[in-house]
Amino acid sequence: MTVSHLEKKGYRDAFAVQSAVIPLLLPKFRNTVGDICVSAATGSGKTLAYVLPMVESLKHSWITKLRGLIVVPTRELVSQARKAVELCTTKMGLKVDTAVGTRPLSYEQDLLIRKGRRFDPQGYDRLQQQAKRNILFGGDEEPGEDDVMLQDAVRMLPGHVPEYTSKVDILVCTPGRLVEHLQSTTGFNLDNLEWLVIDEADRLLDQSFQQWVDTVMSHLQREVPYDQMSAKDKVLSRLWHPKEPRCVKKVVLSATMTRDISKLTALKLRRPRLVVVEGTEPREETATLGAPDDGDSFTLPSTLHEYAVPVGDGADKPLYLLQLLQTKILGGTSGRAQEEVNIASDAESSVVSSSSSDTSDSDSSDDSSASSDSEASSSSNSVTSSKPSPCPQRDNHTRSSPDIATQLTPTSSRVLIFTSTNESATRLSHLLRTLHPAYAPLIGTLTKSSSSSATLRRFRTGRVPLLVASDRASRGLDIPAITHVINYDVPRSVRAYVHRVGRTARAGREGQAWTLFEEREGRWFWGDVARGQAVGRAGTVSRVRVVVEEAGTGVRARYEEALRALGEAVRAK
Numbered sequence: 001m002t003v004s005h006l007e008k009k010g011y012r013d014a015f016a017v018q019s020a021v022i023p024l025l026l027p028k029f030r031n032t033v034g035d036i037c038v039s040a041a042t043g044s045g046k047t048l049a050y051v052l053p054m055v056e057s058l059k060h061s062w063i064t065k066l067r068g069l070i071v072v073p074t075r076e077l078v079s080q081a082r083k084a085v086e087l088c089t090t091k092m093g094l095k096v097d098t099a100v101g102t103r104p105l106s107y108e109q110d111l112l113i114r115k116g117r118r119f120d121p122q123g124y125d126r127l128q129q130q131a132k133r134n135i136l137f138g139g140d141e142e143p144g145e146d147d148v149m150l151q152d153a154v155r156m157l158p159g160h161v162p163e164y165t166s167k168v169d170i171l172v173c174t175p176g177r178l179v180e181h182l183q184s185t186t187g188f189n190l191d192n193l194e195w196l197v198i199d200e201a202d203r204l205l206d207q208s209f210q211q212w213v214d215t216v217m218s219h220l221q222r223e224v225p226y227d228q229m230s231a232k233d234k235v236l237s238r239l240w241h242p243k244e245p246r247c248v249k250k251v252v253l254s255a256t257m258t259r260d261i262s263k264l265t266a267l268k269l270r271r272p273r274l275v276v277v278e279g280t281e282p283r284e285e286t287a288t289l290g291a292p293d294d295g296d297s298f299t300l301p302s303t304l305h306e307y308a309v310p311v312g313d314g315a316d317k318p319l320y321l322l323q324l325l326q327t328k329i330l331g332g333t334s335g336r337a338q339e340e341v342n343i344a345s346d347a348e349s350s351v352v353s354s355s356s357s358d359t360s361d362s363d364s365s366d367d368s369s370a371s372s373d374s375e376a377s378s379s380s381n382s383v384t385s386s387k388p389s390p391c392p393q394r395d396n397h398t399r400s401s402p403d404i405a406t407q408l409t410p411t412s413s414r415v416l417i418f419t420s421t422n423e424s425a426t427r428l429s430h431l432l433r434t435l436h437p438a439y440a441p442l443i444g445t446l447t448k449s450s451s452s453s454a455t456l457r458r459f460r461t462g463r464v465p466l467l468v469a470s471d472r473a474s475r476g477l478d479i480p481a482i483t484h485v486i487n488y489d490v491p492r493s494v495r496a497y498v499h500r501v502g503r504t505a506r507a508g509r510e511g512q513a514w515t516l517f518e519e520r521e522g523r524w525f526w527g528d529v530a531r532g533q534a535v536g537r538a539g540t541v542s543r544v545r546v547v548v549e550e551a552g553t554g555v556r557a558r559y560e561e562a563l564r565a566l567g568e569a570v571r572a573k
């Protein structure tokens with residue numbers, strides 16, 4: 001049923017990571033294979049690799065209990081993972097829901113827990129006594145979990161006690177909200193959990209997120225009270241028979257999965273096995289988890305094409321971005337020439353980047369100077385490309401940029417631009433709109449405060465083909481239409497680079513990643529990211545020279561005006 005449904009939806013063949021992981025997670029290997037850690041490239045299909053076997057093993061459950069828990073770092077990923085689960089549970093009767101910090105807790109409590117009652121005269125007497133004591137001696141603090149139960153108990157029919165049951169079989173959640181429910185939702189527990197999936201695990205095991213793991217682990221080890229035991233466990237406990245040990249299958253995944261066992265110890269994995277899937281062929285390499293200094297390594301999608309653009313000291317970075325967008329990425333514009341722009345060919349850049357003796361990675365080439373313009377344009381005519389361009393591009397040679405007022409013609413490009421912070425994402429969007437008013441309706445901004453689902457929907461559907469975002473959008477976001485990722489600000493780490501550029505070139509599609517780097521960032525970028533041992537890639541990173549010419553540009557005047565206005569706005573705050 002699931003397979004034929006998936007085929008109808010276009011999922012015809014299993015991807016490599018799915019071929020490697022699904023068999024290990026199927027119910028028949030449940031007791032022979034321990035917990036699984038998965039490392040596979042971005043966009044390689046890790047989500048279905050755990051959702052399918054989880055659904056397969058839970059589909060015969062006829063009483064709804066919380067059996068499957070999927071933890072991801074952001075609310076966007078919660079809704080994405082939920083869609084994947086719903087795709088696989090169609091017409092199965094399994095109940096799926098989500099828990100994210102943006103909804104009121106009480107609203108979610110109603111969605112997750114059903115309040116009922118059970119006939120239990122002894123329990124009734126006990127709870128009534130307790131309620132009386134609380135009324136007599138209790139304080140006026142916020143009601144805790146037990147207080148809620150007592151409040152419910154006093155409203156019960158004589159001889160009855162409140163009973164709380166799960167309304168969901170599979171819950172997809174963020175760690176913070178999960179902890180809130182564990183601490184304050186009466187009846188919410190992990191007593192029946194069979195699957196714990198931690199996606200984007202290296203992020204979720206970061207120190208900043210760490211405390212949620214301890215809370216979850218302590219709930220997994222909790223002794224289930226007698227009146228909440230399953231019928232089978234009640235019988236076993238009456239016979240003084242040891243209960244069967246609880247066995248929660250843990251699946252831990254990331255495109256940048258750590259091999260450092262010390263970071264995983266908090267998860268108390270059982271006979272952990274690391275599955276590393278590289279490339280697109282179903283080749284499973286089972287590695288062992290290692291010591292802290294073993295060094296992590298990551299693989300980029302083979303369909304990703306990477307470029308790096310030097311931007312001098314960074315003072316004119318928005319102008320470089322604009323030229324890059326106009327001439328290399330969005331294309332399709334037309335109109336009266338107003339500003340002269342020189343773009344060196346990819347060919348030149350390929351030669352530069354592939355030369356092992358190139359020491360100018362952190363160079364201080366002044367790309368805004370007139371001399372470098374002419375140098376760039378002359379070299380662009382003399383070198384042939386050594387790397388085919390994966391996406392249709394415009395003429396690379398010296399050309400005119402479009403009239404600033406020209407409307408952008410329809411484009412199939414979908415461009416995700418990363419900045420280092422939410423604030424700089426907002427600032428950059430503002431600058432781009434001022435610099436090129438015709439782009440204004442095409443630019444979206446994804447910040448913590450913006451309505452992310454509406455913004456992402458507009459980006460997904462192409463109504464807004466340019467999205468400026470902070471690293472919040474770098475993890476797991478699956479928008480197949482993204483053709484380009486631009487690192488406007490260099491990422492903070494190699495790991496962050498891998499996740500950012502992984503928003504394109506997903507599921508075997510072609511994609512381009514462009515990184516703008518300042519002089520002071522060049523050494524790190526080329527040393528660690530572009531040529532570092534930690535990153536496995538099919539090709540090389542090509543260096544591309546984008547030259548912003550100063551003379552005769554209305555853009556520069558607008559740029560300076562926009563900077564002034566921004567400065568004033570910041571001062572006024």
Ligand SMILES: Nc1ncnc2c1ncn2[C@@H]1O[C@H](COP(=O)(O)OP(=O)(O)OP(=O)(O)O)[C@@H](O)[C@H]1O
Binds near residue numbers: 476
């Ligand atoms: N067997 C398949 N056939 C076709 N498409 C697939 C298949 N499996 C997954 N996909 C699609 O591939 C895309 C990427 O999958 P997914 O989001 O699971 O990647 P991922 O490995 O989790 O990436 P990331 O590490 O960035 O989170 C999704 O759009 C998904 O629908």
